[in-house]
Amino acid sequence: MEEIRITGLRARAVNVPLQYPVKTAVGTVATSPLVLIDLLTNANVTGHAYVFTYTPLALKPTLQMVEELGALVQGMPLSPHDLDRAFNGRFRLIGHTGIVRIATAGIDMAAWDAKAKAHRVPLVELLGGKARPLPAYDSHSMDDVALGTKRARDAVESGFRAIKTKIGYATLDDDLKVVRAIKAVTGNAADLMVDYNQALSVPEAKRRGRALAAEGIAWIEEPTLQQDYAGHASIREALTTPIQMGENWFGPDEMQKAVDAKACDFAMPDLMKIGGVSGWLKASAIAEQHGLPLSSHIFQEFSAHVLAVSPTAHFLEKMDMAGPVLEPLLRFRDGNAHFGDEPGAGIRWNEEAVSQFLV
Template identity: 45%
Template sequence: MTTTVRSVHARPVLAPLDPPLQTASGEVPTAPLVLIDVETSDGVVGHAYLFCYTPMVLPALTSLVTELGAAVVGTSDAPRAVEADLRARLRLLRPQGLATMAISGIDMALWDVLARRAGLPLVRLLGGSPEPVRAYGSLRRMAPDDVRVEARELARLGFGAYKVKVGSAGLARDREVIAALREAVGPDAELAVDFNQTLPVPEAIRRIHALADEDLLWVEEPTRADDAAGHARIRAAVSTPIQLGESWWGEDEMTASLRADAGDHAMFDVARIGGVTGWLRAAPVAHACGRPVSSHFWPEISAALLAVTPSAFLLEYLDVAAGVLRSPARVVDGSVVLADEPGSGVEWDEDAVDRYRA
């Protein structure tokens, strides 16, 4: 029986973030999310969500998901077919930014449909098994005292690695933040830092050289994400591994970065890389280029995808959607535990959704 897309619904919410997410570029006090429900002709409903950082673009992203969803109603519900159809419709616009996110969200919901219809967890549908996926605790706060408190809470979950955001002030402040994190989690934990694209290339080289004695797991996005040549200069000048990828819009941008030798690691954001379909295209390329793959946000679906990624490294545990999920990602002994239930693991807490509706 051929099944088709019956409807695509998108709902905007402002979910709570406690504590708020801080970066060198500003603070995100609530999580602007688009909740997506795709129903197919046989009555199966799949779910996915998108996180867009600022409420200013929440109406636009919600509308885009709705309009693109309407365009595929009545067509095959096969995720690859829908993704190809939507990309073809937007070819003259070169689908990036919000357009890629909208396509990715619909794609994720359709893969959830496939897994539910098959009665399998997404990871099993993709050929993997629901084993725990090693994760790192990703901190939301940046002030040293706040870092100590948050890191001690994360340490109770058994993580062996942590990431903290730096770059809001000078080198001395970066060292203070890293020292606060080490004090909280102990000398044996692996630490990474994220500059969130804030440094010019010469300053990034100087700053990373100065932090060499910290023995960091990686330094993430030290300069502009679209500056592959600049990141290649940084990588060639420092010994600390460079982490890139959360800002890649699809596998083409990933490939350009890999060709430029811009980083040592790859980090996939499932909403930017192209949903489940885009991730599955990108992962073998990263593996062939010898790049360990970690994830950015989306711990539920990213855990399933990392479980079938040949060069999987670490899952980022920073759950921005927990406030509207019935069963948020669960961490045991520093690993995210995959539920052995049909679907991708995304189910709405409808009472919370009503409460936080934007």
């Protein structure tokens, strides 16, 4: 059998609408700026992936970095682990983080997708697992009472048994008002998690966390600056509600530092920032070693496959950042994510929509 090699790469920038803007205590993501990646091979299969740049300001430099890397990997074997090692070596001096990490992770994901397609199996099977329903939660924004209760009611009626809302309002009373309104709607039908998006000081996080304990919150996410592992550990020690973090770990080494600091009860790597599928597998091993329940952060299509082979899999986050430019292959039913037996990771572009939202 001829060795499968990478023959080219195409990258496109799109800015797609969101059904609900992602409002947080530290800013609003009004649209979803994405770089779409097509990794071409000599096996007549193309790997697809996308990366999310949070702000349109980062679209152009991320697109350029992906294209530069595309020229670098052309002609290389379709071996994601070898690509990962090559990227880690090449960017050791400049630092394998930020836009560099985002771009290499996107290519890593596309390479895994292409490899699974070349073997005619879903990505989860290439990784040694099998597709299964995954517990999922519906991820909401800083929606205040009216929209927050509407979205919570809709989620419960759709079968979700867990919901996350973003808080960090001007006062603790405002936080409690929103949390209690949502709990009044959901009752015992769904767990409620809250996300501060790094908005609080350590003392304020302890103060608000103690007040939230009586509300039966399932976890408090990123209560203070994500890089302050000691601060998170101090908050965790002071509270009874579990602490969740991880979406801003750039690479498994940062995850390891957080774990060593005892900064969290739960872990939530972001597939793109952690280093793609290759980085996720390393993060999953760390989580298993330390008994940390592992949840995903956005990138729900790829995340379903890697969570299914993670020994400490906890929750898949339902937050659809790319839906307008994708064919709907991932389904949510009865509080679970369901992904089928299509080869690869389940990324298929809606080309008509892509052309509409091209930047």
